[in-house]
Amino acid sequence: MNDAVVLHFDVDGENFTSAGEASVQVKKTLRQMGFPPEVIRRVSIAMYEGEINMVIHAGGGKADVTVDSDKIHIVLADKGPGIADIDLAMQEGYSTAKDNIRSLGFGAGMGLPNMKRYSDHMEVESALGKGTTITMDIYLS
Amino acid sequence: MTVEALAKQLSLTALCLPEADRTVEGCYCGDLLSWVMGRAKSGDAWVTIMTNINVVAVASLTDCACVILAEDAQVEPQVLEKAQVQGINLLVSQKDSFALCAEIGALLS
Numbered sequence: 619m620n621d622a623v624v625l626h627f628d629v630d631g632e633n634f635t636s637a638g639e640a641s642v643q644v645k646k647t648l649r650q651m652g653f654p655p656e657v658i659r660r661v662s663i664a665m666y667e668g669e670i671n672m673v674i675h676a677g678g679g680k681a682d683v684t685v686d687s688d689k690i691h692i693v694l695a696d697k698g699p700g701i702a703d704i705d706l707a708m709q710e711g712y713s714t715a716k717d718n719i720r721s722l723g724f725g726a727g728m729g730l731p732n733m734k735r736y737s738d739h740m741e742v743e744s745a746l747g748k749g750t751t752i753t754m755d756i757y758l759s
Numbered sequence: 760m761t762v763e764a765l766a767k768q769l770s771l772t773a774l775c776l777p778e779a780d781r782t783v784e785g786c787y788c789g790d791l792l793s794w795v796m797g798r799a800k801s802g803d804a805w806v807t808i809m810t811n812i813n814v815v816a817v818a819s820l821t822d823c824a825c826v827i828l829a830e831d832a833q834v835e836p837q838v839l840e841k842a843q844v845q846g847i848n849l850l851v852s853q854k855d856s857f858a859l860c861a862e863i864g865a866l867l868s
């Protein structure tokens with residue numbers, strides 16, 4: 619089994635109702651492929667946080683998931699406002715979410731820390747006014 | 760203890776129970792979704808006052824056994840529909856989060 623499975627999603631920035639749909643779909647696919655529950659949990663939670671961030675902070679974006687023999691590779695790319703200070707954004711509790719978003723239960727400033735925690739490797743690239751690309755790897759040992 | 764048994768013991772109202780036989784192994788209480796995402800464990804009963812559509816995704820991805828809505832929190836029909844489709848047990852109670860967690864704690868110990 620050398621062929622990698624590739625999943626692609628367009629994440630709609632307008633639609634809160636479907637926010638998280640890509641992550642739920644990935645969870646389903648990984649389950650069908652027979653991955654252990656803990657791997658599925660880590661992948662889908664890390665992806666959900668990134669997906670929601672694209673909806674809330676960047677007006678949507680694209681998500682690509684590659685299932686390889688040794689790792690699951692996630693790329694989340696948006697053309698939003700970018701992140702001015704990545705180190706600051708990575709801190710637990712830091713959030714710029716507005717009140718209307720907070721009233722939905724978001725804005726704890728735990729999304730990026732969760733992504734870091736649940737992935738084995740994570741990189742954040744961002745340029746102000748251009749967008750943000752986050753890559754995450756979860757190794758299959 | 761199954762979700763169904765828990766519902767009976769705590770006199771919860773079941774809004775939808777697609778997985779009534781699931782076992783409740785623990786409990787987590789919280790309303791900040793990414794906090795719950797980072798901390799709730801598979802098999803937990805999740806007690807919250809949040810009822811928007813994102814609750815269903817969080818419940819599904821953390822694989823919690825059920826969501827218990829405290830203080831009679833109201834749910835939109837579209838949220839219920841989604842919970843049913845995604846196999847999320849959704850229950851509601853008049854009690855507040857503290858009372859619910861205290862009772863669940865006593866039942867599970």
Ligand SMILES: Nc1ncnc2c1ncn2[C@@H]1O[C@H](COP(=O)(O)OP(=O)(O)OP(=O)(O)O)[C@@H](O)[C@H]1O
Binds near residue numbers: 696714728729
């Ligand atoms: N894709 C993105 N584009 C622009 N800014 C972002 C993006 N992702 C995160 N940020 C910035 O980083 C901050 C921290 O993100 P993080 O996900 O940790 O918390 P949050 O989304 O504000 O709240 P939570 O995830 O707990 O609901 C955000 O408030 C926002 O300012």
Ligand SMILES: [Mg+2]
Binds near residue numbers: 671730
């Ligand atoms: Mg976030």
